[in-house]
Amino acid sequence: MDYHFQWRPVLHSLPDMLWGALVTIEIAGLAMLLGTIFAVFLALGKRSGEKYLAWPADVWIETARNTPALFQIYMLYFGLGSVGLQFSSYAALLLGITFNNAGYLAETFRGGFSAVPETQTRAARSLGMGAAQTMWHIVIPQMLRAVFHAMTNQMVWSILMSSLGIIVGLTTDLTGVTQKLNVVTYRTFEYFFVAACLYYIISKTFTLSARIVAWRLFRY
Amino acid sequence: MIRIENVHKQFGALHVLNGVDLTVQKGEVLSMIGGSGSGKSTMLMCINGLEGIQQGRITVDGVEVHSKNTDLNKLRRRIGIVFQQWNAFPHLTVLENVTLAPRKVLGKSKEEAETIAIEQLSHVGLREKLSVFPSRLSGGQQQRMAIARALAMSPDYMLFDEVTSALDPQLVGEVLDTLRMLSKEGMTMIVVTHEMRFAREVSDRIAFFYKGQIHEIGKPHQLFDNPVKEETASFVRSVL
Numbered sequence: 001m002d003y004h005f006q007w008r009p010v011l012h013s014l015p016d017m018l019w020g021a022l023v024t025i026e027i028a029g030l031a032m033l034l035g036t037i038f039a040v041f042l043a044l045g046k047r048s049g050e051k052y053l054a055w056p057a058d059v060w061i062e063t064a065r066n067t068p069a070l071f072q073i074y075m076l077y078f079g080l081g082s083v084g085l086q087f088s089s090y091a092a093l094l095l096g097i098t099f100n101n102a103g104y105l106a107e108t109f110r111g112g113f114s115a116v117p118e119t120q121t122r123a124a125r126s127l128g129m130g131a132a133q134t135m136w137h138i139v140i141p142q143m144l145r146a147v148f149h150a151m152t153n154q155m156v157w158s159i160l161m162s163s164l165g166i167i168v169g170l171t172t173d174l175t176g177v178t179q180k181l182n183v184v185t186y187r188t189f190e191y192f193f194v195a196a197c198l199y200y201i202i203s204k205t206f207t208l209s210a211r212i213v214a215w216r217l218f219r220y
Numbered sequence: 221m222i223r224i225e226n227v228h229k230q231f232g233a234l235h236v237l238n239g240v241d242l243t244v245q246k247g248e249v250l251s252m253i254g255g256s257g258s259g260k261s262t263m264l265m266c267i268n269g270l271e272g273i274q275q276g277r278i279t280v281d282g283v284e285v286h287s288k289n290t291d292l293n294k295l296r297r298r299i300g301i302v303f304q305q306w307n308a309f310p311h312l313t314v315l316e317n318v319t320l321a322p323r324k325v326l327g328k329s330k331e332e333a334e335t336i337a338i339e340q341l342s343h344v345g346l347r348e349k350l351s352v353f354p355s356r357l358s359g360g361q362q363q364r365m366a367i368a369r370a371l372a373m374s375p376d377y378m379l380f381d382e383v384t385s386a387l388d389p390q391l392v393g394e395v396l397d398t399l400r401m402l403s404k405e406g407m408t409m410i411v412v413t414h415e416m417r418f419a420r421e422v423s424d425r426i427a428f429f430y431k432g433q434i435h436e437i438g439k440p441h442q443l444f445d446n447p448v449k450e451e452t453a454s455f456v457r458s459v460l
């Protein structure tokens with residue numbers, strides 16, 4: 001049985017797919033931002049040594065890192081849905097990826113904190129700098145260097161994970177839009193090939209920009 | 221004037237400072253010598269409040285360091301300290317290392333801070349290294365930068381904790397020269413050091429630390445040539 005490639009329908013719907021790509025970038029970016037914020041608290045919680053902070057942080061981190069992201073998103077959508085807490089597909093996906101990002105980034109940040117020696121804080125404080133100033137001007141910039149690469153990887157992972165929105169019925173992101181077009185045209189290979197290319201371009205563009213930023217920021 | 225009265229400091233069960241009494245006058249250069257682990261570094265860190273104390277009192281120009289009402293960030297502006305190593309902020313250039321605190325702590329403008337920094341860096345022979353990152357400096361240059369950074373805050377007191385101990389022998393001289401210069405300019409200094417010849421030359425007085433106390437204190441020739449206590453004599457013999 002032979003299959004005749006037909007690219008014209010794909011080209012026609014390219015604008016729709018590009019809109020979908022924007023939604024993908026939006027979800028991945030937001031999940032990264034939120035994930036980073038949660039991860040800071042998780043990392044601090046685990047560092048604190050307080051049982052009531054460290055234990056929930058541990059459960060979060062372990063679950064996020066050792067169960068499929070697909071289940072994490074599923075749980076948020078159907079699991080919480082069955083106890084009456086109904087999220088939209090968009091929200092479930094966003095929170096699912098956020099949950100996953102936070103778990104991975106928390107471990108990254110824990111490493112980052114130890115990458116800045118205590119002597120740096122001591123040197124800064126002895127110059128009369130306050131705790132917050134020391135954090136902002138001395139600790140965070142050095143920590144950022146230590147975690148930058150891992151954060152870049154997580155962002156790419158976040159972009160790719162967002163394609164899982166399809167399992168909770170999301171139709172607006174790149175995968176969702178592609179699937180919708182596929183269902184009406186049956187040009188499966190062509191649509192998904194173009195979608196894959198778009199994912200590749202988004203990820204690669206991000207990685208390269210991050211490399212340029214790193215090169216500008218970390219000249220030392 | 222720095223006045224230390226009956227100071228006790230413990231780390232858990234370990235009694236590190238065991239009733240230290242010491243007064244350092246304005247303009248004086250005091251060297252602290254003593255075996256490793258005798259509490260010298262801890263003593264310096266108590267003076268600028270980086271470490272707390274369990275008993276006694278430390279005052280700097282009448283301000284009690286360990287009082288709850290003391291603004292330590294404010295007090296520390298007047299007390300410069302340079303450690304044995306890892307002083308440099310690696311992510312900042314030499315110039316930024318020195319301008320950071322004057323800008324953020326003293327609220328100076330970038331221009332003002334840079335003028336001060338360049339002056340201090342020239343003073344320690346680093347005028348040519350302003351835009352270099354610390355990783356490109358030798359250990360001796362890093363220590364001189366740390367000294368310039370502390371001096372940029374115009375402190376009244378300078379504390380030095382074995383600033384040459386981590387350096388290759390050929391780099392020790394340039395750092396000691398910087399300290400010599402400061403002492404000639406009348407800076408009040410407490411210098412923890414293992415460089416006995418240097419201590420003898422620049423110090424007004426020398427304090428011998430032993431088991432968390434000042435075991436003996438006196439003028440350099442007294443302490444080195446005619447020590448009263450047996451432990452002092454044996455320490456001096458071991459290092460000369």
Ligand SMILES: Nc1ncnc2c1ncn2[C@@H]1O[C@H](COP(=O)(O)OP(=O)(O)O)[C@@H](O)[C@H]1O
Pocket residue numbers: 231234236254255256257258259260261262263
């Ligand atoms: N933060 C700390 N926690 C526990 N013990 C410490 C700490 N800092 C120093 N000590 C101990 O206190 C003693 C004195 O240390 P230190 O002041 O560094 O001596 P010195 O500078 O004379 O070599 C040592 O036994 C050291 O191990």
Ligand SMILES: [Mg+2]
Pocket residue numbers: 260261262381382
């Ligand atoms: Mg020491």
